[in-house]
Structures are given as structure tokens and as C-alpha cells.
Amino acid sequence: MEKESFNYFKQCSLCGTTWETAEDFLNDPSLQLNGYQFSAYAHRFGNGNGLLLFTHKKGNCNTTLAIFARDFKENDFPRNKPHLEDLVKG
Numbered sequence: 622m623e624k625e626s627f628n629y630f631k632q633c634s635l636c637g638t639t640w641e642t643a644e645d646f647l648n649d650p651s652l653q654l655n656g657y658q659f660s661a662y663a664h665r666f667g668n669g670n671g672l673l674l675f676t677h678k679k680g681n682c683n684t685t686l687a688i689f690a691r692d693f694k695e696n697d698f699p700r701n702k703p704h705l706e707d708l709v710k711g
């Protein structure tokens with residue numbers, strides 16, 4: 622499994638939707654920010670301290686997607702997800 626072979630930022634594990642960039646992901650209104658979870662795994666491997674949990678509200682897809690908070694560090698945060706910036710940068 623070569624991570625480099627994927628040309629998108631994230632794929633929904635249930636419905637297969639892909640987001641090309643972190644920005645696309647953040648701006649998708651069908652993704653609802655659910656919370657933040659400390660991750661010892663992320664911390665250990667230098668990926669920051671936690672995961673952001675999103676619910677994909679699209680059709681019948683209600684799956685939860687977990688992304689390293691650090692992946693969003695360079696992004697501007699959309700107004701509909703006001704707490705995100707605090708979680709990632711705080």
C-alpha cells in the first residue's frame with residue numbers, strides 16, 4: 622500500500638466519495654464536525670496530538686471519518702466550522 626499512489630486527500634470508506642484537497646474537505650457542507658479525539662498513535666508518529674472526527678451526511682452515508690488534525694494546519698477554515706481552527710492550532 623503506497624500512500625503516494627493516491628491522488629486525493631481523503632476517501633470516504635463507506636460511499637467512496639473522494640476529496641482532492643484538504644480545502645475541498647473542509648468546505649464540503651455534507652461533512653459535519655463531530656469532535657476531537659486525542660490519539661497516542663498520532664502523537665507518537667509526529668502527527669500532532671489528535672484526530673478530528675467528521676460524520677459524512679450524504680444520502681445514506683453516515684459514516685465517521687477520522688483525520689489527523691495536523692493535516693489541516695495550513696488551511697483557512699470556513700465559517701461553518703468555527704471550532705475547527707481552535708482544535709487544530711490551539
Ligand SMILES: [Zn+2]
Pocket residue numbers: 633634635636637638677679682683684
Ligand atoms: Zn460517505
